[in-house]
Amino acid sequence: MTDRHSELPATPMARQIIARRSLLDAAKAAPVSLKVAGSIVLLGLLLVNALIGFIVVDGQLDGEWYDFRDLGYAMERLRIELDEVNLGPWLSYWVTGLIGGLGILSFIGGFLLIGSWIERRLLARFQVRMGPNRVGPFGLLQPIADALKLMQKEVLIPMGADRLLFFLPPVLVFVPAMLAWGPIPWAPGMSYLDINVGLLFVVSITSLSVLAIWMAGWSSNNHYALLGAMRTVAMMVSYEIPISLSLIVVVLITGSLNLGEIVAWQTDHNVWLAVLLPFSLFTFFFSSTAEINRTPNDIAEAESEIVAGFHTEYSGMKAGLFLAVELGNALFVGALVATFFLGGYGLFGLEQWIPPYVILAAKASFGYFVFIWLRSTLPRFRIDQLMTFAWKYLIPLSIANVLVVAVETSIAARWEVEAIFIYGSFAVVNVILTVIAVRTWARVAGYSSSFERPEPPRVAPMIGGLKAARRIKAGA
Amino acid sequence: MDSLGVVIAFYVLSAITIVSAASIFLLRNLVHAIVLLVVVFLGMAGLFLTLSADFIAVAQILIYAGAISVLFVFAVMLTPLASRDNGNSLYAGPGLLLGGAIAAIVVVTAFDVEWNQLTGVALEQRSFTDTIEVIGNQLLGPHVLAFEVASVLLLFALLGAIVLVTDPNNEDGAAAEEEAGKDTAVGGSE
């Protein structure tokens, strides 16, 4: 009898969960010939790529031929060729701009499609569920089905809504979200908007979405939306300061606002800024979760409190655009963290063998994975707790961080020692200082009460009403 | 600046900016006016870009479109009982007259004067490549005193805004909330 129970789960759902197949299982179950053929093809590709890379690195084919790892160089070449056509500089600008823009857009678009599937599947895995697995193989077509559903839905305009301001925000949040990808370097010299003020550009463009969100909330003529919008505005404005302060530190160390140069600095010095500036990394990442409304700072659209926040009243593809922007922003923050703190497209020399943009995409996806991880793990802060955290903890500590790193930078500029020694010592000093500063400041700012863990409930020594309760309380 | 792109950009951006600015005057809804103000700021940033002032353009977006407009939003949202209309006062007539006069004088002067300006090739050659470095050197070189004064000004503005808006009677917000809670709770359970 015992066996029957353990063999056959009682419910269809449980049976399904046990019988489910993963991608790995499918790969394992593939016929041997397919496996062999697949491995041969993969190995061959790797070998060919390595060979080409070897020749390119040696410079034998440089300037003559470009493989898929060097799209940046290829674009540069194309630009030079177009300039020689002599139709004016606008031709090369337009052509390369279109190609680059299309490349970025297709990457983000593809990611938006696959990203929601990844997020839902991963969340399901974290939550011991199955996730979408009905539409297409492993549910891969689910995002397309979702998009189709959203497009078919009626677009509702709430009564009393400000029509103009109600229609604009879905587009207005989409534009900065796409524009902000511009300065990210995908490979040496391969960025869509290679401007000197790249870092400032990113910060300023992302700050534009505040207004779109406020417009969405205000024009909906709905209290939930307004509450969500005001929460978002307050939070985003507050958290822009720690973000800027943590990025100023990056600028101090690398001496450039150009994202490509920041990455190049990390590649040249063979060090990731995450090691040098642990506090900035934390500040940036945490504040970014507030900027893009991800857990644990998703109070702007806390569904248990204010339903969907500022986009409560949006339906159909308008809501879909908000959701898409949210997804895209998560990946974008992943890409920013990778660029500023995790070495960007560089991987300690490996970027000469693996396409650099693949490395960056992998790092950005890792950041995205961390977001999903947090979302499935952490509860949500309250708005006043978040604001307190920004103004009382993050900002003072960030300013101290700027001061420390400024001193270190001036030391590095004057000290004639091996770079590895300088930055190694800075990394050690920064880690120690961060720990000390965070602990001290937490005490100073009165955080100590939460350090002590709350006590578990006690066992009642007697049974009774109010008198018993008072006696127990007095006795304890 | 003969480049077709720059010319088109200039005309489009100035049209957007001027029309939006005029609409701020004409519109009767203050909230719409704020949105249009942001459009003006962004158009201005675009005009700055055509002047190859990249740092200033980005700073303009960051400070004006990102921060000051949010201040305006908060000012409107924090005055909920005040009227949200954008009406004119008695001074509308004289104001319009004075504004029009200033605009007319500046426009006429601008086109009338023979400016000693760079043109053609000299202008094309003199493109600012790295404005940030020069600005930084100037701020911390010849203008360091002004820079420090500006920073002190910002600090005092921050403090002043906080001092102005903080309630002098109960400086501790938590205590105020406790009081409010007590007020409403009385009569319920006791």
Add this chain to the structure above:
Amino acid sequence: MTTPTEPYVLNIGPQHPSTHGVFRIRVVMDGERIQDIDMIVGYLHRSMEKLAEERTYTQNIPFTDRADYLAAMSGNLGLCLAAERLARVEVPERASYLRVIFAELQRIASHAMANGTLVSDAGAWQTPLLYMFREREKILDLFEMTCGARLTTNYMRIGGVAFEPPPEFWPALLELVDELPERISEYEELLTQNEIFIARTRDIGVISPEDAINGSLVGPALRGSGVPWDLRKAEPYCIYDRMEFDVPIGRNGDVYDRFMVRLAETRESVKIIRQAVENIPDGSHKTDIPLALRPAPGEVYGRVEGPRGELGFYLVSDGGPAPYRFHIRAPSLINLSLLRELARGASLSDAVVTLGSIDIVVGEIDR
């Protein structure tokens, strides 16, 4: 001198993620602060108490399933105990043991749901809820095995229980009982030390023992405030007087304490189930009673400690086959009445978490 503002009305519900059913709260808010709330119930009203007057006592048992649909077994038990006292029906000992086992399983399932939704309200995106659903799922499997239904069990009868559990029930139950303490420790590790969770629940929605007694609170909400009142100890029914178990009580009466009390009660329930399984005697699971039970005229108030607290059934018999009056003292409704005091002056987020910690079931409120 504060900024003059205009309070506005926020309509939470009847369809809202955190009202746990069709239940509406009209909140008057000033910014993020709640000034006053107005609870509007009745969206799920099914006129149970009136309908019950037309049905026999046994026919009324399904109503108790649908009143507190998350704790059907406890509702069954309450009605059966009341009706048995009214009609003076003896219950076999094995039936009492079975009743206790199922009632405690139901308590575990219900507390899992309550704690899971509470943490969901605090913003942990369903993960703890779904973790706790693993155990609830197994318990519901056990119910399905025994009586064919998972939610609306309709298992207990006047004079015993409907069915003897199948043979495969016992090993599965033992397996679950062995597994549960580990799982509960897992939840404690996951949540009770979580900084954000503590920040969201400590000193939020504090109910003093005096307020709790005045507000007539029952169940974990009462014990969370530190009042050691548990009907299983205070007025033991079935076989609870033979069981060894503790009554956990909270220290502050905040949301965190109510959460922790529920977790601790789950542990105690596991203890009770283990003892019951070890000591269960052989014998009949049911006394035979006439199909249309006609108790002598009189009235009775039977009460059990359900997952949400004291669940009472007031029955009046006029000698006929159907009760003359059938009243359910629903713990959710009475616990909910304190929300107004708790929510005033709190922020919206806190009010939502407080509501989650009170653990209401709308089916029971509206009946």
Add this chain to the structure above:
Amino acid sequence: MTVDLAHYLAVSGIIFGIGVAIALSKRNVVAVLMGIELMLNASNLAFLAFSRFSGAFQDGTEPLAGHTFVVFVLTVAAAEAAVALAMAVLIYRRRETVDLDRISVLRW
């Protein structure tokens, strides 16, 4: 078809004029502040235009003094907006209005 200094100065002048008109004629404090911001922006445009179209200095350095000045204007504008809007909120607290026609205690 060229764009030169005069064009930029014209745009700057028009926006300055609109700013003056708004600042003088609006009743709402917030709207008046909008006008002032417009005026500051217009002056920024003029500064940058002069900076772009003027020749290099004698010592060969680029004349980015215009840019530097704009940085200061931005600073002042930010400070001014913060303090002025705080004052608007303060006035609203005292008198429950931000209508300038009704805040006229200092008139005579």
